[in-house]
Amino acid sequence: MLERILLSVTVGMVDMAFKHACFISYRHGHEPGVQRIYESFRRELAIQVELYLPGMEVVLDTSHLRGGDFFNEDLASALCNSVCMILLFSPYYFDPRNTYAAREYQAMISLERKRLALISPANRKGLIIPIIIRGSLPDEITKERQYYTLDLLSPDDIKKVESRKKLKRIAEDIYHRHEAFRTATKDPCGLCNGFKFPSEEDVRSWLAGITSPPQRMPWR
Numbered sequence: 001m002l003e004r005i006l007l008s009v010t011v012g013m014v015d016m017a018f019k020h021a022c023f024i025s026y027r028h029g030h031e032p033g034v035q036r037i038y039e040s041f042r043r044e045l046a047i048q049v050e051l052y053l054p055g056m057e058v059v060l061d062t063s064h065l066r067g068g069d070f071f072n073e074d075l076a077s078a079l080c081n082s083v084c085m086i087l088l089f090s091p092y093y094f095d096p097r098n099t100y101a102a103r104e105y106q107a108m109i110s111l112e113r114k115r116l117a118l119i120s121p122a123n124r125k126g127l128i129i130p131i132i133i134r135g136s137l138p139d140e141i142t143k144e145r146q147y148y149t150l151d152l153l154s155p156d157d158i159k160k161v162e163s164r165k166k167l168k169r170i171a172e173d174i175y176h177r178h179e180a181f182r183t184a185t186k187d188p189c190g191l192c193n194g195f196k197f198p199s200e201e202d203v204r205s206w207l208a209g210i211t212s213p214p215q216r217m218p219w220r
Contacts, residue, residue, distance in 0.1 A: 017189040018181070021049045021056035021174050022129075023082040025104040027093045033155075035062070037133075038088065040155035044164065045086070048171035053178060056083075079107060080192035083178045084127040086170070091135035096207045103197045106206065110198075115181070115188045123180040129173055138210050146173075 022045075026038055042060040049058055059078045079085065085108040087093070093101050105128070112127040130137055130147040137147060148166055152158060158167070181188050 017187055018081060018083050018178065019057070019189075020059050020078060020082040021053050021178070022058055022084050022086050023079045023104075023108075024058065024060045024086045024088060025101055025108075026060075026088040027090050027095065027098070027101050036155045037152050037158075040158050041088070041150075041152070044158045045167050045170065048164070048167045049174060052171050052175035056178075076107070076195050076197055077192060079104060079197075080111060080195040081189055083181070084108075084129060084174055087128055087130040089130055089132045089135065089137055094138070094207055094210055096204065099200045099203055099207065102203045102207055103200070106203050107195075107197045111191065111195075114191055115184075118184040118186060118188055119180050120183065123183065125173075125177055125180065127177060129170060131170070140210065 024038070024042055024045075029035065038060060039062065042058050046058040049056060059082060061075055061078070063075075085104070087105065092098070094105075095101070108128050115127065116124045126145050128145060130141055130145055132147060132149045133152050141147070148170060150158070150163060150166060152163075157163060
């Protein structure tokens, strides 16, 4: 009897190959204190994710590679093998002079389009979860996606009760997206062989429409 029950539960489920719970995309900077905020966010989110998806990693790139070396095969593979992407938004995330974050975003948009087609419409949820840490999201994102706001002034702020409650909800969002792919028609990570980020040229025209120069404060 137990064997029949287990069989009925597993029929139609895909043996998913996701290696990571999520990939954190953010605008790299030079100030060590800012980097510590990002790393503290990753650690605290990983704790909440572990309670939903044991053993699944929360990926944060800390290599600070530059130029063409930045988008190497390992980083592209990490994004593709993640259930979803966490977008840590600040005003220069979509910087036309530094397109790395925009290329990560567009890479996940492409993956999202292909992966959501593998599951039923009722289970489809966006695979990019924006989190505002500074500034305001572009309209095209706020209209289409659920997002969160975290006011982080220091690495310790993420440990506050209210911040941890939001991280719990974000971890739950990641879990539900992971579980939705159990009914996928084929392995969503089958797309990852040879996966690459879009080039700088590929995202430039899109960036021109989504970004605008910062407003200058008038002199008094």
